[in-house]
Amino acid sequence: MNSKTELAPAVASILEAARERPGGDAPVDVDARSLPDALARAEADGRVPIIAEVKPTSPTADGTRSDDPVELARAMVEGGAAAISVLTEPTHFGGSSESLTRVREAVSVPVLRKDFLVREDQLDVVEADLALLIARFVGDQKSNDSRASQNTSRSDADLEELVVAARERGFQALVEVHDQEELEDALAAGANIIGVNNRDLAKLEVDLETFESVAPHVPDDVTLIAESGVSSPDDVRRMREAGADALLVGSAIMDHGAGDSDVTENTRRLVTATEEDE
Numbered sequence: 001m002n003s004k005t006e007l008a009p010a011v012a013s014i015l016e017a018a019r020e021r022p023g024g025d026a027p028v029d030v031d032a033r034s035l036p037d038a039l040a041r042a043e044a045d046g047r048v049p050i051i052a053e054v055k056p057t058s059p060t061a062d063g064t065r066s067d068d069p070v071e072l073a074r075a076m077v078e079g080g081a082a083a084i085s086v087l088t089e090p091t092h093f094g095g096s097s098e099s100l101t102r103v104r105e106a107v108s109v110p111v112l113r114k115d116f117l118v119r120e121d122q123l124d125v126v127e128a129d130l131a132l133l134i135a136r137f138v139g140d141q142k143s144n145d146s147r148a149s150q151n152t153s154r155s156d157a158d159l160e161e162l163v164v165a166a167r168e169r170g171f172q173a174l175v176e177v178h179d180q181e182e183l184e185d186a187l188a189a190g191a192n193i194i195g196v197n198n199r200d201l202a203k204l205e206v207d208l209e210t211f212e213s214v215a216p217h218v219p220d221d222v223t224l225i226a227e228s229g230v231s232s233p234d235d236v237r238r239m240r241e242a243g244a245d246a247l248l249v250g251s252a253i254m255d256h257g258a259g260d261s262d263v264t265e266n267t268r269r270l271v272t273a274t275e276e277d278e
């Protein structure tokens with residue numbers, strides 16, 4: 001773990017569950033749809049590049065949406081989403097690998113697998129165009145984890161190993177960071193698509209200043225994504241001004257509290273938040 005601060009109990013339990021989850025039997029071989037190309041297509045048509053997230057629930061959501069993930073993803077694409085993110089974490093986010101496979105068959109935009117991956121074989125559970133790797137959850141755990149030292153075949157990989165393993169399988173790797181130290185780790189691991197998570201995994205609180213403070217340190221050739229806490233067109237403009245090439249948005253589009261909220265409209269509202277509207 002890179003950071004000195006403790007994780008929120010919900011996050012510690014997510015991570016514990018993730019480490020117990022099995023991997024796949026053999027390496028997958030993905031023919032990935034390019035995220036940078038999809039973002040460029042959105043820009044070319046005047047759409048703000050939004051990666052809309054199918055997230056049935058989360059530890060911070062007000063409720064659960066049980067709509068068909070395929071219908072949700074189609075509605076997001078209809079609203080102009082440049083790409084889709086699908087949670088595959090089952091115990092805390094209501095996700096599944098099957099949902100991701102079905103969504104990827106149903107839409108033509110790139111699909112991100114949103115999960116808490118700590119070992120290489122966990123990449124082999126399901127094909128996706130991108131795999132999320134969270135810098136904070138991978139790294140120097142081998143040295144301080146007794147389970148890992150007892151059974152080296154199941155020990156956690158470090159970030160660079162996972163980035164390489166993801167690319168070998170054809171995935172694009174989206175490396176998530178929360179501060180400048182993690183950004184340095186992501187760059188050292190060779191990441192070229194980086195997400196800055198505005199949600200602090202220690203406190204589960206969101207602060208859009210997180211993106212604003214990390215973004216200036218990101219090299220220009222990196223595809224930079226602002227993640228979490230974007231709920232209004234103003235938030236979209238704020239993140240774009242701070243340098244976001246794309247925004248990853250879940251809760252504001254899923255609108256968990258209002259079960260039948262219109263996902264297409266929720267997406268369109270953010271996709272059309274261009275600077276000229278101000």
Ligand SMILES: O=P(O)(O)OC[C@@H](O)[C@@H](O)c1c[nH]c2ccccc12
Nearest residue numbers: 197227228229230248249250251252
């Ligand atoms: O619902 P929000 O605040 O729009 O956030 C979406 C996404 O950034 C968030 O779901 C997320 C960011 N990193 C994660 C890692 C695991 C699970 C979920 C996440």
